[in-house]
Amino acid sequence: MTEATDVRTTSPLDLLDLDGSLTGEDRQIRSVVAQLVTDRVRPHVAGWYEAGRAPVRELALEFGRVGLLGMHLSGYGCAGASAVAYGLACLELEAADSGVRSLVSVQGSLAMYAIWRYGSEEQKQRWLPAMAAGEVIGCFGLTEPDHGSDPASMATRARRDGSDWLLGGGKMWITNAPVADVAVVWARTDEGVRGFVVPLPTPGVTVREIRHKMSLRASSTGEIVLDEVRLPADALLPAAAGLRAPLGCLTEARYGIxxxxxxxARDCLRVALDYAGGREQFGRPIAGFQLTQAKFADMAVELQKGYLLALHLGRLADAGRLRPEQVSVGKLNNVREALAIARQCRTILGANGISGEYPVLRHANNLESVLTYEGTSEIHQLVIGQRLTGLSAFGG
Structure with a gap:
């Protein structure tokens, strides 16, 4: 006698019943963000991507209204949410598009965090409430045209001129720069690397939008040119001394990634499952073929593992015990596996996988940028390797 087959389906992240490991508040925040994304982003994001432009200011205001911007920071209009809740928000945002998540990450985990962590009380009061509300958009100027993975070699310089500072140099691949109201810019000084809060526009600052991108097209990206920019003494972030400060900001942003x-990855897998269930070849849905199910099983397993890793890192962050190399483990694994999932899902959709009617190749293209920004895979491998061996391979 043969038992009846259970044909019920399970969504990718429900395979291990992982929702039970979340608090009610975590689930509520995730639900709010997911609904906002469904209502405001998903219907339009394919068009934004194709056009290479998104309504960043409108999105910032809407995200600010629900407390998404700087949500893991406390005070100054910020929500003070847990690291896990912030992570879940990033997951839902990037399920729509990596560029939309980048807007929130750069605003909250780079620009706002730099001011919140290293700024004076006056700087915090001036900038953070408006940034949390989405009324002021920030960017983070660290990467340079010739200095990406090696920020210690940055060419941007700041020198004292009386009580002022004169800033010169250039920053490249700066998310939000073309629409930003304020930039946190890092420069070498006689005292080491320091951070400056630069209102935009300021005389001597030129921002050029980077066009013709094949990835993160729903994100605004620019180059910042600094030509003897004069800044008052109070533009300096007083608590940011040395390269450790901007790297600390990057750790915050990498956690969201x-x-x-x-x-x-979840969105790609969801779309591929739906497609395979309705696409018939050789007289049956392709979801019923063994090779296709093997692909789905492997992708779902990697998605569960990545989620458990993210959740563990979130719990460490909420306990104040998260270390930079642990974030490197998370970014290295999860981005690498997400990109592999996106590519595999593209194969399941066949020729339709390259169509803009489906989000799979858009996700894959975006993840190609996520793979290398805020630390390439190789950089994170070296961070982990240094922790394991006690020996630095940087510059070797």
């Missing part, structure tokens, strides 16, 4: 990449 650990979660966000899972959102892109």
């Amino acid at each position: 650990v979660w966000g990449a899972l959102g892109a």
Whole structure:
């Protein structure tokens, strides 16, 4: 006698019943973000991507209204949410598009965090409430045309001129720069690397939008040119001394990527499952073929593993015990696996996988950028390798 087959289906992230490991508040925040994304982003994002432009200011205001911007920071109009809740928000945002998540990450985990962590009380009061509300958009100027993975070699310089500072140099691949109201710019000084809060526009600052991107097209990206920019003494972030400060900001942003990449992977897997269930070849849905099910099983397993890793890192962050190399583990694994999932899902959709009617190749293209920004895979491998061996391979 043969038992009846259970044909019920399970969504990708429900395979291990992982929702039970979340608090009610976590689930509520995730639900709010998911609904906002469904209502405001998903219907339009394919068009934004194709046009290479998104309504960043409108999105910032809407995200600010629900407390998404700087949500893991406390005070100054910020929500003070847990690291896990912030991660879940990043997951839902990137399930729509990596560029939309980048807007929130750069605003909250780079520009706002830099001011919140290293700024004076006056700087915090001036900038953070408006940034949390989405009324002021920020960007983070660290990467340079010739200095990406090696920020210690940055060419941007700041020198004292009386009580002022004169800033000169250039920053490249700066998310939000073309629409930003304020930039946190890092420069070498006689005292080491320091951070400056630069209102935009300021005389001597030129921002050029980077066009013709094949990835992150729903994100605004620019180059910042600094030509003897005069800044008052109070533009300096007083608590940011040395390269450790901007790297600390990057750790904050990388944590969000650990979660966000899972959102892109989940969306690809969801679309591929739906497509395979309705696409018939040789007289049956392709979801019923063994090779297709093997692909789905492998992708779902990697998605669960990545989620458990992100959740563990979130719990460490909420306990104040998260270390930079642990974030490197998360970014290295989750982005790498998310990209592999996106590519595999593309094969399941066949020729339709390259159509803009489906989000799969858009996610894959975006993840190609996520793979290398805020630390390439190789950089994170070296961070992990240094922790394991006690030996630095940087510059070797």
